[in-house]
Amino acid sequence: MTIAVDAMGGEYAPYEIVKGAIKAAQEFNTEIILVGKRDVLYVQAGRHLAKLGMSIVNASENIDFHESPVEAIQSKPDSSIVVGTNLVRDGVASAFVSAGHSGAVFYSALVSLGKVEGIERPAIGSIINMNTTGPVLLLDAGANADCRPGHLVQFAQLGTIYARELFGIDSPRVGLLSNGEEENKGNHLVKASHQLLKKTNLNFIGNIEGHDITNGAVDVIVTDGFTGNVVLKTLEGMGDTFLKLRHVGRLLSRAYHLQGHDLLLDAGLSSLAKRMDYREYGGACLLGVNGNIIIAHGRSQATTIKNAIGLAKRTVDRSITHKIKEGTYEQTSPSE
Amino acid sequence: MTIAVDAMGGEYAPYEIVKGAIKAAQEFNTEIILVGKRDVLYVQAGRHLAKLGMSIVNASENIDFHESPVEAIQSKPDSSIVVGTNLVRDGVASAFVSAGHSGAVFYSALVSLGKVEGIERPAIGSIINMNTTGPVLLLDAGANADCRPGHLVQFAQLGTIYARELFGIDSPRVGLLSNGEEENKGNHLVKASHQLLKKTNLNFIGNIEGHDITNGAVDVIVTDGFTGNVVLKTLEGMGDTFLKLRHVGRLLSRAYHLQGHDLLLDAGLSSLAKRMDYREYGGACLLGVNGNIIIAHGRSQATTIKNAIGLAKRTVDRSITHKIKEGTYEQTSPSE
Numbered sequence A, B: 001m002t003i004a005v006d007a008m009g010g011e012y013a014p015y016e017i018v019k020g021a022i023k024a025a026q027e028f029n030t031e032i033i034l035v036g037k038r039d040v041l042y043v044q045a046g047r048h049l050a051k052l053g054m055s056i057v058n059a060s061e062n063i064d065f066h067e068s069p070v071e072a073i074q075s076k077p078d079s080s081i082v083v084g085t086n087l088v089r090d091g092v093a094s095a096f097v098s099a100g101h102s103g104a105v106f107y108s109a110l111v112s113l114g115k116v117e118g119i120e121r122p123a124i125g126s127i128i129n130m131n132t133t134g135p136v137l138l139l140d141a142g143a144n145a146d147c148r149p150g151h152l153v154q155f156a157q158l159g160t161i162y163a164r165e166l167f168g169i170d171s172p173r174v175g176l177l178s179n180g181e182e183e184n185k186g187n188h189l190v191k192a193s194h195q196l197l198k199k200t201n202l203n204f205i206g207n208i209e210g211h212d213i214t215n216g217a218v219d220v221i222v223t224d225g226f227t228g229n230v231v232l233k234t235l236e237g238m239g240d241t242f243l244k245l246r247h248v249g250r251l252l253s254r255a256y257h258l259q260g261h262d263l264l265l266d267a268g269l270s271s272l273a274k275r276m277d278y279r280e281y282g283g284a285c286l287l288g289v290n291g292n293i294i295i296a297h298g299r300s301q302a303t304t305i306k307n308a309i310g311l312a313k314r315t316v317d318r319s320i321t322h323k324i325k326e327g328t329y330e331q332t333s334p335s336e
Helices: A015-027 A038-052 A069-075 A080-088 A100-114 A149-167 A188-197 A210-214 A227-257 A269-276 A302-317 A319-328 B015-025 B038-052 B069-075 B078-087 B102-113 B149-167 B189-196 B210-214 B225-253 B269-277 B303-318 B318-325
Strands: A002-007 A032-038 A054-058 A095-098 A123-128 A136-139 A174-177 A206-207 A221-223 A285-286 A294-296 B002-006 B031-036 B055-056 B093-096 B123-128 B136-139 B174-177 B205-208 B221-223 B285-286 B292-296
Touching: A002 A015, A002 A080, A002 A302, A015 A032, A015 A038, A015 A054, A032 A080, A038 A054, A038 B303, A054 A269, A054 B174, A069 A100, A069 B149, A080 A095, A080 A294, A095 A302, A100 A285, A123 A149, A123 B205, A123 B269, A123 B318, A136 A149, A136 B189, A149 A174, A149 A221, A149 A285, A149 A319, A174 A188, A174 A210, A174 A227, A188 A206, A210 A227, A210 A269, A210 B225, A210 B318, A227 B210, A227 B225, A227 B285, A285 A319, A285 B318, A294 A302, A294 B189, A294 B221, A319 B225, B002 B078, B015 B031, B015 B038, B015 B055, B015 B303, B031 B038, B031 B078, B031 B102, B038 B055, B038 B221, B069 B102, B078 B093, B078 B102, B078 B292, B093 B303, B102 B285, B102 B292, B123 B149, B136 B149, B149 B174, B149 B189, B149 B221, B149 B318, B174 B210, B174 B225, B189 B205, B205 B285, B210 B225, B285 B303, B285 B318, B303 B318
Parallel strands: A002 A032, A002 A095, A032 A054, A095 A294, A136 A221, A174 A206, A174 A221, B002 B031, B002 B093, B031 B055, B093 B292, B136 B221, B174 B205, B174 B221
Antiparallel strands: A123 A136, A123 A285, A285 A294, B123 B136, B123 B285, B285 B292
């Protein structure tokens, strides 16, 4: 299996990206293609390339976080994002991982790979791993800020397939994120989506609320990309606060010479902190395009990139894109 | 000052509500009116009534959490929520505190007190106290699931007044919750609201993201009631998870006989846990109606109710409703 990695994307590129790719090549049985400026990458990765089965594909341009996704994709055909996506389109790589401009990755995938037939809006499926019962898939995590009810039904279908394969759950419980659990609660979008979801053959458990995200009540959380993005970043912010405090706790633990009784660790706080850390899962999967695309966090460092490559590998191993193509999608009229 | 308290509202009514009201009467210099079934309340509070300056106003009906707010308000004129709101309308009480059906409290306030002139949609202003720099006001926390851009501008105006008075900040920083900080990020509602907010004389700092809620970047967070409610409940869910783990930590701390070195406390984790606990602030204020209404959490126990009464007292002390009435509101066309 060959996985292409955007070596130029993200706040810590290229150094941390290359470091993470090398870790992944060592740990997983995968060939890695680093996509980016050949001379820069060769200096950093050169001595590892041959023995780890890694290679470089040159991409002379970079897309900056502040650029308009559509314009950037059109005006920079030799950017690492476009080149990487095309490697998947051309069958050179089985998946592409990028911590670069997620909007640009999304548009590049739409243009280069196209949507799976029947899917109106591909979505970003992000894994939240904060409850003790297991991970939860939330989609859309940010690709589609404004949605129609029919789109949310398709997110539920895509999420069901991904959660089934990735988490190994036969019939994932699908919840619709709302401001109340009763059927009549929600904004216009949610109320209409609820009625459509009820008619599907999915394991739709109804509306869920914000506190259900972390209490294990559900396997797949369906929401529009605006709400999904806000919720994920809210959790991330809490995670950051928590990690800072854990650090303080460790320093104090040392000051008291209590390493042997590290209460924070004992109490499971540390495992929560680890789960609250977005770096653990590494990435989110773009679901509904003709190819495997993993969007990693813009602040990804080496371990996150390694984990994102691991997620890409599992996504390929489980033939997710193929299973999505096989899925039958209820067509909803554009007016819904 | 007299504050009316809905003794029948919330999961732990009437026992915890009455207990909290008694605590508040002891701690604050306020007269409390308990609103509810006289015979029930007399049994519980009777011996405290005279010496604490408390009284009972009878309300023979209850509104259940599952009832439709509009129907319940119309069909139960002698419910504790309607009776309590009317005490404010009639000038008998300066404020009303309820942990009952928040939708019913909202509609009752609209019907009984009416909206402040110029305000299209009153909003629920909820206080989040999770960052070290100080509390943050989020509105709308759930009253208006579907909003127009003009509504969000008014939320920003209401929030500015409340934060100025309650937090003592001259020029509160107002942020618009979005899925990206750039001006062009957001759903249709947020993009249009951003353009309107830029033209106001508020201290509008632009779009903020989910992680900014807890990092002290902002004093007032403006969002639609759907997103606001989801975000608050997401934070609440995290807080619950955290509190559970803190409890485990304390048990382990005792098992190790390390009470003297309670690392969890030392590390500031406990203060975070305390802040993460919605019970600390007690309630949210309904802003934009002609009277002071505090909506407490449905799971409120005595301390939360006491704190909610404290919030009501500060709201009255600072003449928030009067200052909102004095505020000049930019009229926006209904189409915006």
